[in-house]
Amino acid sequence: MTKSVTTEMRGDVAVIWIDNPPVNALSYHVRQGIVAELAAAQSTAKAAVLAGRGGTFIAGADIREFGKPLIDPILPDVLDHVEASGIPVVAVVEGNTLGGGLETALACHYRVAAPKAKLGLPEVNLGLLPGAGGTQRAPRLLPNVADAITLAASGRPISAAKAMDIGLVDQVADDALDAAVKLAEEVAGKNFEDRRLSKVSLAMTPDIEAVFEASLTEVTKKAKGAHAPVRALQSIRNAFEMPFREGMDQERATFKELVVSDQSNALRHIFFAERQSAKPPSDVSGTPRKVAKVGILGAGTMGGGIAMTYAEAGFPVTMLEMSDAALDKGLATMEANWSRGIKSGRITEQGVAERMARLTRTTDYADLADCDLIIEAVFETMEVKREVFKKLDQVAKPGAVLATNTSYLDINEIAAETSRPQDVLGMHYFSPANIMPLLEIVRADKTADDVLLTALDMAKKTRKTPAIARVGHGFIGNRMLTPYLRQANLLILEGASPEQVDKALTDFGWAMGPISVSDLAGLDIGYKSRKDQDLSEHEQRIYTVADRLVEAGHLGQKSGSGFYNYDKATRARSENPEATKIIEEVRAELGINTRAISDEEIVERTMFALANEGAHVLAEGVAQRASDIDVVYNHGYGYPRWRGGPMFYASTVGLKDVAARVMEWSEGSSGVHWTPSDLLMSLADEGKDFGDYDKENT
Ligand code: 3H9
Numbered sequence: 001m002t003k004s005v006t007t008e009m010r011g012d013v014a015v016i017w018i019d020n021p022p023v024n025a026l027s028y029h030v031r032q033g034i035v036a037e038l039a040a041a042q043s044t045a046k047a048a049v050l051a052g053r054g055g056t057f058i059a060g061a062d063i064r065e066f067g068k069p070l071i072d073p074i075l076p077d078v079l080d081h082v083e084a085s086g087i088p089v090v091a092v093v094e095g096n097t098l099g100g101g102l103e104t105a106l107a108c109h110y111r112v113a114a115p116k117a118k119l120g121l122p123e124v125n126l127g128l129l130p131g132a133g134g135t136q137r138a139p140r141l142l143p144n145v146a147d148a149i150t151l152a153a154s155g156r157p158i159s160a161a162k163a164m165d166i167g168l169v170d171q172v173a174d175d176a177l178d179a180a181v182k183l184a185e186e187v188a189g190k191n192f193e194d195r196r197l198s199k200v201s202l203a204m205t206p207d208i209e210a211v212f213e214a215s216l217t218e219v220t221k222k223a224k225g226a227h228a229p230v231r232a233l234q235s236i237r238n239a240f241e242m243p244f245r246e247g248m249d250q251e252r253a254t255f256k257e258l259v260v261s262d263q264s265n266a267l268r269h270i271f272f273a274e275r276q277s278a279k280p281p282s283d284v285s286g287t288p289r290k291v292a293k294v295g296i297l298g299a300g301t302m303g304g305g306i307a308m309t310y311a312e313a314g315f316p317v318t319m320l321e322m323s324d325a326a327l328d329k330g331l332a333t334m335e336a337n338w339s340r341g342i343k344s345g346r347i348t349e350q351g352v353a354e355r356m357a358r359l360t361r362t363t364d365y366a367d368l369a370d371c372d373l374i375i376e377a378v379f380e381t382m383e384v385k386r387e388v389f390k391k392l393d394q395v396a397k398p399g400a401v402l403a404t405n406t407s408y409l410d411i412n413e414i415a416a417e418t419s420r421p422q423d424v425l426g427m428h429y430f431s432p433a434n435i436m437p438l439l440e441i442v443r444a445d446k447t448a449d450d451v452l453l454t455a456l457d458m459a460k461k462t463r464k465t466p467a468i469a470r471v472g473h474g475f476i477g478n479r480m481l482t483p484y485l486r487q488a489n490l491l492i493l494e495g496a497s498p499e500q501v502d503k504a505l506t507d508f509g510w511a512m513g514p515i516s517v518s519d520l521a522g523l524d525i526g527y528k529s530r531k532d533q534d535l536s537e538h539e540q541r542i543y544t545v546a547d548r549l550v551e552a553g554h555l556g557q558k559s560g561s562g563f564y565n566y567d568k569a570t571r572a573r574s575e576n577p578e579a580t581k582i583i584e585e586v587r588a589e590l591g592i593n594t595r596a597i598s599d600e601e602i603v604e605r606t607m608f609a610l611a612n613e614g615a616h617v618l619a620e621g622v623a624q625r626a627s628d629i630d631v632v633y634n635h636g637y638g639y640p641r642w643r644g645g646p647m648f649y650a651s652t653v654g655l656k657d658v659a660a661r662v663m664e665w666s667e668g669s670s671g672v673h674w675t676p677s678d679l680l681m682s683l684a685d686e687g688k689d690f691g692d693y694d695k696e697n698t
Pocket of ligand 1: 025098099131276
């Protein structure tokens with residue numbers, strides 16, 4: 001094996017290079033290498049520079065090593081060694097300098113950053129706290145403790161300029177390596193004792209106490225149930241209340257506790273799941289087609305949001321609508337949406353103007369002839385979609401990728417309207433499309449490999465998180481929503497209030513409860529779609545309340561009332577007494593004896609319904625992996641990230657228990673609403689979980 005840490009002498013300065021692609025993670029051999037090379041440098045050099053190959057310093061500890069037996073030396077010990085070095089060490093902070101990478105830089109005596117460096121302590125995103133001195137050294141270096149708290153508790157990286165501003169680095173230089181070597185030459189042989197951060201002593205003052213108190217409230221609120229951010233904050237507090245060594249021991253103990261926690265396991269799962277879902281399936285080869293110009297059909301909420309996504313990523317976009325009035329309205333909404341960011345400083349007026357200038361408007365299909373990717377977001381009926389694809393087939397240039405944003409419809413049927421079904425696929429965005437990160441890419445039967453690769457490439461270029469699905473009613477996400485909402489509505493009939501259902505699920509961690517979501521989407525949407533479908537009587541019963549609400553004019557947020565009433569000005573929600581009355585009437589009509597329902601039952605019924613349907617989706621091949629389903633729910637539906645996703649959560653509970661409950665419900669009085677998944681049952685029988693399924697099947 002080639003060495004991952006090597007030394008190159010530049011005069012009297014030892015440049016110690018870390019070379020562990022792709023991100024220079026601190027794998028055990030890197031840790032060993034740093035100790036060995038630095039030990040050697042003590043006798044051969046007057047100063048050392050620590051730098052990373054490939055334009056990045058170090059992106060952190062090697063996450064793949066977590067949960068495995070530790071191999072010495074552990075990172076905190078390595079960094080003690082670096083700090084205690086007899087010669088000064090200068091870090092070249094380049095590219096991603098994250099987590100253990102930033103902690104390494106903090107253990108060095110000086111830090112020189114490249115202008116494009118990204119510095120951060122993102123451990124909380126993995127359910128951890130910085131575990132190699134980050135919470136003890138950062139507050140000792142930064143003059144303002146609030147900056148250390150923000151770094152460790154938010155997990156957000158900062159720029160080199162910001163790092164300079166808050167005192168995290170000593171210099172920013174275009175040629176950071178050169179500047180670091182120069183600095184090393186300058187400080188060689190001089191006293192640098194005051195640069196050893198472990199020697200700095202801190203004391204709590206009333207002002208600092210006040211910062212901690214205010215931060216605790218804010219961090220707890222933003223964490224939304226995640227534990228790590230508060231633990232990171234508490235650990236920083238230790239730096240003011242105990243000596244360095246004791247603070248380090250506490251930090252280590254908390255790290256060891258968190259690394260085996262369900263939350264950290266879940267967050268690490270989703271970290272790798274996101275990267276996996278962005279990779280092409282193993283049977284796909286080739287290269288993406290080139291996309292220089294994008295066409296969008298429809299300037300409504302979806303089309304507008306999709307167009308914003310592409311314009312923000314720098315693509316020229318041609319927008320097609322049926323009328324000039326529709327274009328006027330759509331473009332005005334887009335401009336207003338972007339302009340809202342001017343006040344908060346997210347964008348400048350010029351920025352808005354540049355994005356608007358990327359948009360071309362038309363009512364003529366012929367103007368789409370020079371587009372390389374055309375996405376339709378028109379009315380959701382098969383008839384309309386068929387018509388649109390027939391027209392696109394006539395005008396689109398050869399090789400153009402033709403995508404539909406349908407949420408439910410059969411894309412094979414849509415593709416069959418064209419003479420080029422190989423160029424057709426689904427690109428399903430979630431509203432508001434410029435904000436929601438998920439892109440469900442639907443691979444139809446005849447979709448060509450390079451068309452699928454183009455969609456994945458576009459996801460990357462527009463900063464979306466993709467997950468690939470196969471054709472099937474509702475694909476992955478919306479298909480699973482049906483049994484989830486079914487249980488939520490049934491629970492109300494059986495005795496729970498809408499508030500209780502929503503609260504049990506927001507307490508579980510969801511961004512919004514299912515009943516609030518239905519009100520937000522508009523109860524009339526489900527109503528219309530039920531009228532179009534031939535629903536069985538028992539299925540229809542579940543939605544009697546929702547249907548009555550619509551018929552009484554309670555359409556949800558848009559009409560000011562649905563399951564809840566909404567304040568016109570603030571949109572604050574309150575009980576809708578008419579809804580309560582309708583619920584009671586329907587329960588009586590259906591002869592339901594209501595009972596007290598526990599929050600636990602609400603969580604189990606809805607979450608296991610998701611996992612059971614997810615298992616059907618997997619078995620049918622609509623999703624490739626259980627982890628893709630988790631990505632879909634995290635990025636498109638507001639599922640709590642720290643629970644990993646519906647499939648991971650079911651695995652955490654234990655598939656044996658989940659399967660037993662699903663079986664029990666399927667045999668009970670509401671059994672007609674459950675179709676136990678064979679895959680779920682067999683995995684449970686074999687003592688396996690969805691992670692095992694993914695390993696064996698992909
Ligand atoms: C930590 O440091 C704990 C310490 O405080 C205490 C320890 C005692 N390890 O994302 P990409 C892989 S916790 C292992 O596609 P990008 C990744 O899986 C850590 N592997 O690239 C992928 O592999 P593959 C704190 C890692 O350019 C490949 O690298 N640090 C790690 O879009 C490329 O990744 C973090 O949380 C890792 N640390 O983004 C940073 N990082 O090709 C986590 C990446 O097989 N990393 N890989 O799928 C990131 O945020 C992004 O990867 C980064 C690059 C921004 C660095």
